[in-house]
Amino acid sequence: MNAATLGWARSGSRGGAFRTDWVTVALVLAITLLGLVMVTSASVSIANNETGQPFYYLERQLALLLAGGVAAVVLTRVRTELLEKLALPLLIVAIALLVAVLIPGLGHVVNGSRRWIRLLGFNFQASELARLLVLIYVASYAARRESELRTSFSGLARPLGLLALVGVLLLAEPDFGAATVLFATGFGVLFMAGARLRHVLAMVLAAVAAFGALVALSGYRMRRLATFLDPWADPYDSGFQLTQSLIAIGRGEWFGVGLGESVQKLFYLPEAHTDFLFAVLAEELGLVGVVLTVGLFIALAWRALHIAQLASDAGLRFQACLAAGFGLWIGMQAFINIGVNMGALPTKGLTLPLMSYGRSSLIVTIAWVGILLRVHHEAASRTRGPATVSA
Numbered sequence: 001m002n003a004a005t006l007g008w009a010r011s012g013s014r015g016g017a018f019r020t021d022w023v024t025v026a027l028v029l030a031i032t033l034l035g036l037v038m039v040t041s042a043s044v045s046i047a048n049n050e051t052g053q054p055f056y057y058l059e060r061q062l063a064l065l066l067a068g069g070v071a072a073v074v075l076t077r078v079r080t081e082l083l084e085k086l087a088l089p090l091l092i093v094a095i096a097l098l099v100a101v102l103i104p105g106l107g108h109v110v111n112g113s114r115r116w117i118r119l120l121g122f123n124f125q126a127s128e129l130a131r132l133l134v135l136i137y138v139a140s141y142a143a144r145r146e147s148e149l150r151t152s153f154s155g156l157a158r159p160l161g162l163l164a165l166v167g168v169l170l171l172a173e174p175d176f177g178a179a180t181v182l183f184a185t186g187f188g189v190l191f192m193a194g195a196r197l198r199h200v201l202a203m204v205l206a207a208v209a210a211f212g213a214l215v216a217l218s219g220y221r222m223r224r225l226a227t228f229l230d231p232w233a234d235p236y237d238s239g240f241q242l243t244q245s246l247i248a249i250g251r252g253e254w255f256g257v258g259l260g261e262s263v264q265k266l267f268y269l270p271e272a273h274t275d276f277l278f279a280v281l282a283e284e285l286g287l288v289g290v291v292l293t294v295g296l297f298i299a300l301a302w303r304a305l306h307i308a309q310l311a312s313d314a315g316l317r318f319q320a321c322l323a324a325g326f327g328l329w330i331g332m333q334a335f336i337n338i339g340v341n342m343g344a345l346p347t348k349g350l351t352l353p354l355m356s357y358g359r360s361s362l363i364v365t366i367a368w369v370g371i372l373l374r375v376h377h378e379a380a381s382r383t384r385g386p387a388t389v390s391a
Helices: 003-010 024-050 057-077 080-085 089-098 126-144 148-151 152-170 176-192 197-216 219-229 240-252 277-313 317-341 361-382
Strands: 107-110 113-119 124-126
Touching: 003 197, 003 317, 024 057, 024 277, 024 361, 057 361, 080 089, 080 126, 080 317, 089 107, 089 152, 113 126, 124 361, 126 148, 126 152, 126 176, 126 361, 148 152, 152 176, 152 197, 176 197, 176 317, 219 240, 240 277, 277 317, 277 361, 317 361
Parallel strands: none
Antiparallel strands: 107 113, 113 124
16 A cells, blocks of 8 residues: 555544554555565566566566555445445355356366456456455354354354355365365354354364365375375475475575575476465575564564454454454465475465465455454544544
């Protein structure tokens, strides 16, 4: 979000100044700026080879950031109670998107996965927006049915049934990583909203068993798991991506080889500017850069949970669940992406939020930041009274 759009967002609703959470803004700007630097470094050779334009991906990343910033500013002007009222229609839109992407002629296939809808020459990944819309509904349910969540198993089972349905649609694409993050985030929101620990643990065990069965019954997922367990057994084929990532991280040592000096990005490490951007960052900036990056994500997730607590203290249950959902989601996806890059988790195909060249993911994530800022404004306005615009 640039200075002009932020300035417009500061003009609050109902005549009061918008209470911008500058900590969140600063953290998001720090992560996205670091992402711009690393996307540029990781993609220069690839872009020059593919298009003859070394800054091809940088230019598009800037355009995506602008589009996401505009969406975020618009959403800071939308009262969250409207999102709560529209939760069911938004859920229907989410399911429609996930069904549409599976229809031949509507869904666009890339690298063997049918995850995209072609719109005006742009591939939009439907699951990115759908996950946000589904979590808006889950937050709405948690706010409306808090007493049922606290007292009965059925109160938890119903939203989990919805998450299971959405998960099946995601797995049909297939998008195992998105389904995993959605389930984990949904579980987290429902637990924080008051679901009993024993009910949550029972459903978590059931979900783990179900995902385990899906892995066991899928040949290519079993091969991914075998590669994850021993990537060096086949370093030039199935283990190539992970071994190259580990080599990049190992080369970084304490302070890195220097910005722009990565060797692994030179056609050795596939998806260097998307899924494996973190490996290039570790190679060029070393452990210092890794600690900085992890610290920024932890700080952003913590800030979102802090805003959720502010909203809860102000009696804004739906808004608290929305903010908590963002914090859990950003932390979970960053954790999985970093874990995959380091060989601690099987390959999932998830981008590093706000940093990787991710197109749909980047736009939707920044738009969600706009919702988070709106939640902060409403919580702060209720607890401190309406702000006035300074002369």
